[in-house]
Amino acid sequence: MTATLNTKKGRPNYFVLVRYKDEMTGKKYQKWVSMDIPVKGNNKRRADEKLRKILAGLQEQQVDLSNDILFDVYIENWLANMKHSIEPTTFDTYKRNVDNRIAPYFKPLKLRVRDLTPAHIQQFVSHYLKTVSANTVHRYLANISKCLNGAVKQNIIAFNPVTRIDRPKKIKYTDAKPYNEQQIDALLEHSKGDPLEIVILLAVFYGLRRSEILGLKWSVIDFINNTITIKHTVVPGTKVLYKKESTKNDSSQDAIPMPDIIRDRLLR
Numbered sequence: 001m002t003a004t005l006n007t008k009k010g011r012p013n014y015f016v017l018v019r020y021k022d023e024m025t026g027k028k029y030q031k032w033v034s035m036d037i038p039v040k041g042n043n044k045r046r047a048d049e050k051l052r053k054i055l056a057g058l059q060e061q062q063v064d065l066s067n068d069i070l071f072d073v074y075i076e077n078w079l080a081n082m083k084h085s086i087e088p089t090t091f092d093t094y095k096r097n098v099d100n101r102i103a104p105y106f107k108p109l110k111l112r113v114r115d116l117t118p119a120h121i122q123q124f125v126s127h128y129l130k131t132v133s134a135n136t137v138h139r140y141l142a143n144i145s146k147c148l149n150g151a152v153k154q155n156i157i158a159f160n161p162v163t164r165i166d167r168p169k170k171i172k173y174t175d176a177k178p179y180n181e182q183q184i185d186a187l188l189e190h191s192k193g194d195p196l197e198i199v200i201l202l203a204v205f206y207g208l209r210r211s212e213i214l215g216l217k218w219s220v221i222d223f224i225n226n227t228i229t230i231k232h233t234v235v236p237g238t239k240v241l242y243k244k245e246s247t248k249n250d251s252s253q254d255a256i257p258m259p260d261i262i263r264d265r266l267l268r
Contacts, residue, residue, distance in 0.1 A: 003055040005047055012038050014047040016054055031154060057081070069156075071116055072107040078147040092237045097143050101128065113156050116148070118164040125168060134168035141167065198265055205262060211235045215243070226263060227255040 003018045016033040033054065037047045079098050083091050105124055121144065128137050145162040152160055179187065184204055191200045202213050208230065215232035222228070235242045258266075 001055070003051055005051050006032075007039050012040070014039055014043070016051055018055075034153065069113055070107075071111050071113050072103045074113050074151065075102060075106075075144070075147045078150055088242050089235045089237055093139075094143055097140055101140055102144060113148075113151050116157070116161050118161040121161050122165045125165065129168060133171060135170055137168055138170060201262060201265055205259065206256060209233075221258070221266060222255070223263065223267070225255075226258040228258050228262075229255045 001018065001020050003016050006015045006017050008015055014035045014037050016035060018031045018033060020029045020031065035047060035050060037043050037050060075098055079091075079094060082094060086094070105127065109120075111120060121141075124144075125137055125141070128140065141162055145160060148157065148160045148162060151157045187200065188204065191197045194200075199213055202208055202216075203210075206228075211233040212230050214234035216228070216230075217232060220229040220231050231245070233244045235244065
């Protein structure tokens with residue numbers, strides 16, 4: 001596999017021309033990969049550095065660049081490329097979807113990426129609607145669609161077939177029944193002395209997410225000004241816990257007042 005830096009007439013950015021040989025058939029292929037680096041300006045060094053990274057990544061993952069690549073292989077390669085560009089927890093979710101649902105469905109079909117049609121995607125939807133919710137199927141489709149957007153950019157396919165199907169209607173969850181005042185009092189009373197007492201207190205008083213409660217550190221609790229600042233989160237992955245120095249929303253990092261009941265329990 002080789003890669004060279006190129007320009008195209010009338011196009012503002014650099015391109016990489018990748019040449020690839022199928023060791024099984026001996027056939028040679030080439031693929032143009034667009035870069036987000038403009039030709040104008042002193043960008044040649046930047047382009048050369050990115051060229052080397054692109055080539056190294058392709059060689060490491062042994063990506064098949066031919067138009068004959070099977071979809072189950074292509075989406076697994078896409079997943080490997082996504083690993084370093086998204087949050088670890090997001091990657092875990094993508095990986096579960098691809099490994100457990102998407103790849104196992106398409107692998108027996110032996111469909112090439114270029115042969116995928118909206119009908120194939122529609123059949124995929126119908127298959128999984130028998131066992132999972134419409135909202136879950138939407139998550140599978142989101143992964144497939146992101147993957148196939150890459151195939152469009154690489155000129156393997158002319159359009160993304162996911163955009164041309166009838167998606168199932170999402171179901172809006174409306175069954176949430178928050179506790180009333182009496183129920184909250186009963187919960188706090190019954191949780192006294194339980195190892196989860198402080199967790200329940202924090203959830204009741206602040207409405208914090210589970211990840212925010214689990215991420216609390218003593219360093220963010222100010223007993224002088226009686227405030228708590230939510231700065232860290234702990235999120236469960238497939239096999240590990242991910243500790244993040246950030247919250248889902250920036251506004252969550254504001255200092256919040258600490259009432260006496262929380263202060264007393266923390267001091268104990």
